[in-house]
Amino acid sequence: MSLRTDAEAGFVDIAANALSVLILVTIIVLIVSIVPSPRGEVRADNRPALPFPVEIDPSVQPFNSYWYVTEAGLTPIPLRQIAQSVFNGEKVIETVFGKFFFQNSRRTYRDVAEFRLGFVPDSKRIAEAAISISGEDEIERAVDQFSMEFEESYIVPTFFVEKSGFDIFARIHSAMRNADLPLRWVVRRPGVTLTIMRDANQFETRAATWR
Amino acid sequence: MERRTTLHLGYTALVDILLATLGIFVVVFALQTMKSDNPLVPAIADGLVICTATDDTPEALLLATREGSEIELRVPIDTRFSDVMRDTWPDGGRIWVAMSKDCAFGDAIEQLRAVESDLRILGEASAPYILTLAPLALDDIDDLIFRWRSDR
Numbered sequence: 001m002s003l004r005t006d007a008e009a010g011f012v013d014i015a016a017n018a019l020s021v022l023i024l025v026t027i028i029v030l031i032v033s034i035v036p037s038p039r040g041e042v043r044a045d046n047r048p049a050l051p052f053p054v055e056i057d058p059s060v061q062p063f064n065s066y067w068y069v070t071e072a073g074l075t076p077i078p079l080r081q082i083a084q085s086v087f088n089g090e091k092v093i094e095t096v097f098g099k100f101f102f103q104n105s106r107r108t109y110r111d112v113a114e115f116r117l118g119f120v121p122d123s124k125r126i127a128e129a130a131i132s133i134s135g136e137d138e139i140e141r142a143v144d145q146f147s148m149e150f151e152e153s154y155i156v157p158t159f160f161v162e163k164s165g166f167d168i169f170a171r172i173h174s175a176m177r178n179a180d181l182p183l184r185w186v187v188r189r190p191g192v193t194l195t196i197m198r199d200a201n202q203f204e205t206r207a208a209t210w211r
Numbered sequence: 212m213e214r215r216t217t218l219h220l221g222y223t224a225l226v227d228i229l230l231a232t233l234g235i236f237v238v239v240f241a242l243q244t245m246k247s248d249n250p251l252v253p254a255i256a257d258g259l260v261i262c263t264a265t266d267d268t269p270e271a272l273l274l275a276t277r278e279g280s281e282i283e284l285r286v287p288i289d290t291r292f293s294d295v296m297r298d299t300w301p302d303g304g305r306i307w308v309a310m311s312k313d314c315a316f317g318d319a320i321e322q323l324r325a326v327e328s329d330l331r332i333l334g335e336a337s338a339p340y341i342l343t344l345a346p347l348a349l350d351d352i353d354d355l356i357f358r359w360r361s362d363r
Contacts, residue, residue, distance in 0.1 A: 012225045019228040023235050030239065040305075043249035049361035051253035052305040053343050161346070166312040170346040177345070180253065185346070187315050 064158045069165035073130035098122040119194040143175045159185040255362040257304030262314040269319030293329040303339045309347035
């Protein structure tokens with residue numbers, strides 16, 4: 001009789017402790033599984049009037065399209081055509097947009113994923129070939145195209161901006177930020193050679209940023 | 212009699228824990244039902260810097276909020292600018308830096324990039340700064356300030 005009583009008491013203790021462990025584990029799991037909101041985004045009903053850009057992970061970096069901005073509008077830089085010329089053996093490529101040439105030193109390993117390409121633009125001829133961006137409709141169309149390229153292929157546009165195209169670019173930039181689209185931009189001062197580069201780091205590492 | 216008392220106390224503890232467990236689950240499920248799923252939207256800009264240049268001298272207008280009231284500051288962009296940024300936003304934050312054409316094509320843009328690297332120096336992990344550089348047409352300054360103030 002006493003053994004049975006002891007056994008039952010022991011069983012009750014074990015069951016009670018097991019349930020208390022279950023409670024503790026449930027509380028811990030609930031706390032740990034709270035989904036953190038991504039940096040730069042908050043849970044709110046209304047979008048702010050001046051939304052701070054939500055930067056993309058730099059690891060998508062290598063896939064870019066390049067655009068030149070002048071007062072006449074946007075001109076795409078034809079990298080595919082240049083790549084074809086390089087494939088055909090040319091080291092200095094003259095195009096209607098300007099001159100492209102490799103800047104690597106002789107000892108640098110060079111391939112499709114590692115190169116430095118210098119670009120001396122011909123601003124006048126670039127402006128002649130520009131896609132006109134003057135009205136809001138044209139800006140919206142351009143932003144729709146960038147949005148589609150990003151959603152389908154993670155292509156992020158990079159803009160080279162001349163002084164004459166700065167005001168137009170300010171409107172494009174604003175429209176792209178309002179659409180939460182990533183972009184890069186750099187000003188091009190007269191006489192400065194631009195460099196388009198690719199290296200293994202861009203594919204392999206992520207920049208440590210507080211984002 | 213004692214044994215029966217002991218057994219009785221044991222079952223009480225078990226029932227106690229059982230009810231506590233049930234209670235936890237009821238509370239959890241009730242909380243999950245009440246929690247509404249707000250969509251994610253971008254965060255607001257904590258500060259605004261507007262860079263303009265007159266006669267090749269870059270100048271910045273800083274707009275910040277401290278204890279509910281707005282602070283407005285006009286300072287030149289020079290080597291001390293990162294200290295001014297730290298004093299204006301001591302806790303860090305997301306700073307929107309708008310640059311006019313003269314600013315972007317002058318020396319100010321290099322100064323601002325240097326300030327951006329300076330503000331990212333480790334050792335101040337408790338006050339992180341993140342800057343975004345944006346082009347600004349001179350006609351849009353008032354609109355930008357209005358949008359920033361709308362979010363306060």
